[in-house]
Amino acid sequence: MATFNLKIFSPYGVHFEGEAEAITLRTVTGDVSIWPNHSNTVTALDVGRCSVVINGEKRVGVCNRGLLNVTKNNVEVLAATFEWKEDIDLERAQSELERRKKELADAKDEKSIARAKIRVKRELIRTQVKTEN
Amino acid sequence: MKDIKLRIKSVENTMQITKAMELVASSKLKKARDRMESARPYFMTLFNTLNDIAAYTVDFSSPFLVKRPVKKSAYVLIAGDRGLAGGYNNNMFKLFTAHSQDKNAVVIPVGKKAVDFCKRRNIEIFTEEYSQVEDLSSADCTDIGDLLSDSFEKGEIDEVFICYTTFVSMLSQSPEIIQVLPLVSVNADTYQRNTITEYEPDPEELFHMLVPQFVTGLVYGAVTESWASELAARRTAMDAASKNAQEMVSGLSLQYNRARQAAITQEITEIVAGAGEG
Numbered sequence: 001m002a003t004f005n006l007k008i009f010s011p012y013g014v015h016f017e018g019e020a021e022a023i024t025l026r027t028v029t030g031d032v033s034i035w036p037n038h039s040n041t042v043t044a045l046d047v048g049r050c051s052v053v054i055n056g057e058k059r060v061g062v063c064n065r066g067l068l069n070v071t072k073n074n075v076e077v078l079a080a081t082f083e084w085k086e087d088i089d090l091e092r093a094q095s096e097l098e099r100r101k102k103e104l105a106d107a108k109d110e111k112s113i114a115r116a117k118i119r120v121k122r123e124l125i126r127t128q129v130k131t132e133n
Numbered sequence: 134m135k136d137i138k139l140r141i142k143s144v145e146n147t148m149q150i151t152k153a154m155e156l157v158a159s160s161k162l163k164k165a166r167d168r169m170e171s172a173r174p175y176f177m178t179l180f181n182t183l184n185d186i187a188a189y190t191v192d193f194s195s196p197f198l199v200k201r202p203v204k205k206s207a208y209v210l211i212a213g214d215r216g217l218a219g220g221y222n223n224n225m226f227k228l229f230t231a232h233s234q235d236k237n238a239v240v241i242p243v244g245k246k247a248v249d250f251c252k253r254r255n256i257e258i259f260t261e262e263y264s265q266v267e268d269l270s271s272a273d274c275t276d277i278g279d280l281l282s283d284s285f286e287k288g289e290i291d292e293v294f295i296c297y298t299t300f301v302s303m304l305s306q307s308p309e310i311i312q313v314l315p316l317v318s319v320n321a322d323t324y325q326r327n328t329i330t331e332y333e334p335d336p337e338e339l340f341h342m343l344v345p346q347f348v349t350g351l352v353y354g355a356v357t358e359s360w361a362s363e364l365a366a367r368r369t370a371m372d373a374a375s376k377n378a379q380e381m382v383s384g385l386s387l388q389y390n391r392a393r394q395a396a397i398t399q400e401i402t403e404i405v406a407g408a409g410e411g
Contacts, residue, residue, distance in 0.1 A: 009174050010175055011171070011176070011350060011353050012171050012172070013171035013174075013175075014175075027333060028333075028334070029333050032333075039331055040331065041330065041331045041332075042330060042339065043332070043333035043334075044333075044339055044342040044343050044346075067346070069186065071185075071330075076182055078175060
């Protein structure tokens, strides 16, 4: 099958570098799938589930904000944070979710409410991705 | 003789301190290096990618892409919290001074030494909130990123630079300044301006969303590099200081022993002379 070169980076390391067959990501305008020979695209990413097909096998992860850049069959994902499903610690994600929910309830001004919302959303997606089959 | 002895004691004490500082720096350095090495690919790619995107974007609706007459330049100046790191802080400040000479600069100092430097030189300070480089979190970097992008978009500042120290190796670190905003491509010629690229949503909105993250990422990367560099510089400086102290102690011990031997010899001579007379 045709493939493209995929790189997934975050400040915490290189999460994937190699050939992939497809990637689906949540962008700010909705879910986007990239297949080989996609036209050049630049878009911003939202918090969301990310799935990659590598050698016919699907890998799932959580991608948190960042940038998607497609140029000449090279796909770069530069995420603020990125985690593969197998690296998520469910217990921690759940306790974080509770903590973030509390933060949201305590948040007063607009800015901190907006921030807390993003954090709650992120933890929600982490637990969801981890518990899905 | 007593003077020499006191002097040996004091040098030994200093040596203990420098040794301890070297050990502390070494142990922290390992962690800092790991953090820097994980951030580096992201940091490099982010910088190149966004500048490349800017280079092949023909749409100039976003203020982040347009060069405008410079009235005010903002700098993020990253230095250490403490001295005793060889030339680490001074090299940074020298480069910054040369770079900002004819500019109307406003600085976000990161690190206590950077704050002190700005105050001493009467350089306008944007905010002093981030004076501790060691505990700077990624949330703080986000704040800096948002703050700078926001001010830039509003036109309060016309340029943004980050001054940081790159970690070349354990023995060599070099201060550098990179331009963050407006986005300029280092290799603009390699891109054809007519490449067709899809932007989702439109470039103006897209850059509005991406630039704060871009600045944040760069600040984070620059801080991790600088922190590792600072520790490496301190380790090298303290190692040299310990070695110097060691040399001084052996030199002084030699002097002390000579003085002692001379005193003994003199005493013996006196006794022998006294015995011969009697």
